[in-house]
Amino acid sequence: MxxxxxxxxxxxxxxxxxxxxxxxxxxxxxxxxxxxxxxxxxxxxxxxxxxxxxxxxxxxxxxxxxxxxxxxxxxxxxxxxxxxxxxxxxxxxxxxxxxxxxxxxxxxxxxxxxxxxxxxxxxxxxxxxxxxxxxxxxxxxxxxxxxxxxxxxxxAAQAQDPPRSSPTVEKSYQVRAGDTLTSIAAALYRRPDAWRELARANGITDPREVRPGRILTVPRLR
The missing domain is CATH 2.40.30 (Elongation Factor Tu (Ef-tu); domain 3)
Incomplete structure (x- = not known):
């Protein structure tokens, strides 16, 4: 030293x-x-x-x-x-x-x-x-x-960072203009296919009907 x-x-x-x-x-x-x-x-x-x-x-x-x-x-x-x-x-x-x-x-x-x-x-x-x-x-x-x-x-360097959104913690998300369930799942889980979990947790039957301003429950993935 x-x-x-x-x-x-x-x-x-x-x-x-x-x-x-x-x-x-x-x-x-x-x-x-x-x-x-x-x-x-x-x-x-x-x-x-x-x-x-x-x-x-x-x-x-x-x-x-x-x-x-x-x-x-x-x-x-x-x-x-x-x-x-x-x-x-x-x-x-x-x-x-x-x-x-x-x-x-x-x-x-x-x-x-x-x-x-x-x-x-x-x-x-x-x-x-x-x-x-x-x-x-x-x-x-x-x-x-x-x-x-x-x-x-x-x-390119930032894309190598580990995900900042934990898929093991339940949280909420406010929908913004241009968002889709797929894009939200990709951003929060790094898994676009997890949109079904979002739809199920929020009672969404038509994934195209997600309006800006809506507060979604983001469930933890198991």
Whole structure:
């Protein structure tokens, strides 16, 4: 186990951004270093729920709709006061380019924030720049960066995740426009053929007659 004192004698890990896609062979072009490591960073995630309006209830039940993208935010300082270079040319412009659509991908690059063992893959969704130190002619030498990344995961990778809806727990589901018993069974059970269980549990004789807004009992599968 590495103690804080022992770690102090080791090389300091340098925080950086790496371009994951499009593929870039030249490592110097692929890596975008930060001049100083951030003092902290924040990772946040939110879920979206819909309130089910049932007359007579003071607090409406909540229906899980979907998960939100994880987000990483941090503040970083870049500085060229030792070399008197334009900090925009040395650091800022490369970070700003991460918000410009790439001609090959037709979208901004996918990047990875790396700092020691911490890795976050996403796209740069926000970049606020505050210039703080200048030469007499106005050339900026220092900039504070407020950087925000949104998580990126391909649809193929998410399809490999285990089902998030447990078929062994009874619950309810509010029908939305475009839903069918087959699509609901596929989403909740990962088994389209389980629509018969839904129909039987809710007394549905005609599976085509499932109107939006109806609350279905979702039985557990045995």
């Amino acid at each position: 590495t103690t804080p004192i022992a770690a102090a004698g080791q090389a300091v890990a340098q925080a950086r951004l790496e371009i994951v896609r499009p593929r870039i062979a030249d490592e110097r072009q692929r890596r975008i270093p930060l001049r100083f490591n951030p003092t902290d960073y924040k990772v946040s995630k939110s879920n979206t729920f819909a309130e089910i309006g049932i007359p007579g209830l003071e607090t409406p039940p909540l229906q899980y709709v979907r998960g939100g993208s994880e987000e990483l935010s941090l503040e970083a300082l870049v500085d060229t006061s030792d070399t008197l270079e334009d900090v925009r040319e040395r650091y800022v412009d490369r970070l700003r380019s991460l918000m410009t659509p790439d001609s090959r991908e037709h979208a901004p690059p996918i990047v990875r924030f790396v700092w020691g063992r911490s890795v976050f893959t996403g796209v740069v969704a926000k970049l606020d720049i505050t210039y703080q130190l200048f030469l007499p002619d106005g050339v900026p030498l220092r900039a504070k960066l407020d950087l925000g990344l949104k998580e990126y995961r391909s649809a």
